[in-house]
Amino acid sequence: MTELANRNTLNNPAEVAQPLGSAEQALSIATLSHCYGARRALDNVTFAVMPASFTALLGLNGAGKSTLFSLVTRLFGIQAGSIRIFGHDIGGEPGEALRCMGVVFQPRTLDLDLSVRQNLLYHAALQGIDRREARLGAGEVLSRMGLADRESSKVRDLSGGQMRRLEIARALLHRPRLLLLDEPTVGLDVKARADILSHVRRLAIDQGIGVLWATHLFDEIIADDDIVVLHHGRMLATGKVGRVIDDAGTRDLHSAFMHLTGMSMSPGELAS
């Protein structure tokens, strides 16, 4: 497994994060490790997300995806390694780093009793955006996410898909150049999932935003995407999806994942 990981990393030098001179990279993670007591949640993870790209962070539950998100968003302190967002070190310049970043966490983080607008205005205040500008920005991101007519609704009255779109709208309010989404489609029906996925892909293309999309669902990833395969805290492969499949010598991403992780499971079992 380790050999494979090394081989894949070495084969793709372009995708390996460069801790120095990485200003052009939206997100650059280098030799990142994290432990909870004796349990190692992340082990020497290195990869980068480029602007205007869609990078899928693929891993099963327990792979270390949420730990990675907690570290990138400064929720946890870094134990070993480094994280830079557009060249700003999250440990050294957390303010500047966080300013460039929009985040959608896996658990819902909206105030259900407040209206859509109130949720957005609160977030705007947390970014130091004044009321007038925030109102304008809120209208803009809501119409972009197809929620313009729900501005006055209570969040509690929205559907699951609409809540997720609102969280994405909220994450875009301060015009970030990097968007992080931690399993944003969990618990949504097929249509809502496809809807959100296409919205986010468009953001990467139209707005030049670098997207890091954590998922355990293979069907959310297409051949053109960049991918980072995470398993038990170790990074097994990174690069273009097509290349990862070729390097693993398999036909599709699912088989490549099985090959890399040394597992044998049906896609149905994985998805569940």
Add this chain to the structure above:
Amino acid sequence: MAKTQPAGFSIAQYFTCLTGIVWREGLRFIHQRERFISALVRPLVWLFIFAAGFRQVLGISIIPPYETYIPYEVYITPGLMAMIQLFNGMQSSLSMVYDREMGNMRTLLVSPFPRWYLLSCKLLAGTAVSVLQVYAFLLIAWFWDIEPPPIGYLTVLPALALSGLMLGALGMLISSGIRQLENFAGVMNFVIFPMFFASSALYPLWRVQEGSPMLYYVCLVNPFTHAVELVRFALYGKMNWVSLAVVGGCTAVFMFGAILAYDPSRGLSRRGPAGGET
């Protein structure tokens, strides 16, 4: 776009952030009527039942800031005001550390403002809510013939702000220090009750001294006693400098300690292995 933003934040932006956090806490408070009512019922039960029963047992002599003999209800009102803040401070601070409000804490902590500033704003917002609760209590108490001088309603405001901040910061410090805390009952038994009973909230300290000199000194070093006395004096338009110094000093120490000890991974890492969210 973000590229054109200057580094750092202006003072106006810091202020926008503070008002936003307080505004949201206020909105949530308005929407959570149960929380508001239960916060109000507790001191009212003390006032209507406990005080009514004890007024015959306990005689109160004339002690500052009072200038006449006062009924027992009048004596314990400042103590109950501080009790509202004590409960509020412990409750809101616990939820900041443990996962109940974790989602909201995440939203707060990905804000690019410095973490110490965000936590201070959050404490201020919790204090603002506790002050609203105290005023609601004072309004009902007024109909129960608890009538401090009109100016007292104004002069008590800064005292309430300071004592609310101290108790909120203390709550945050305690919840950061305790490793395992399954529910609120633990804090009730080990923090709230001892602090409340070993203070001047229910009985003047000279009476405590008559009964137990030892307990008298415990009450004297209890910061809650000074919060009560600060509020009591302020409610009558007077200043208790010793209490102000103690409460001010404790606020600074508790806030510094709480911000230093605040660890957002605590609420998550406890849940991590069980919930599978790693």
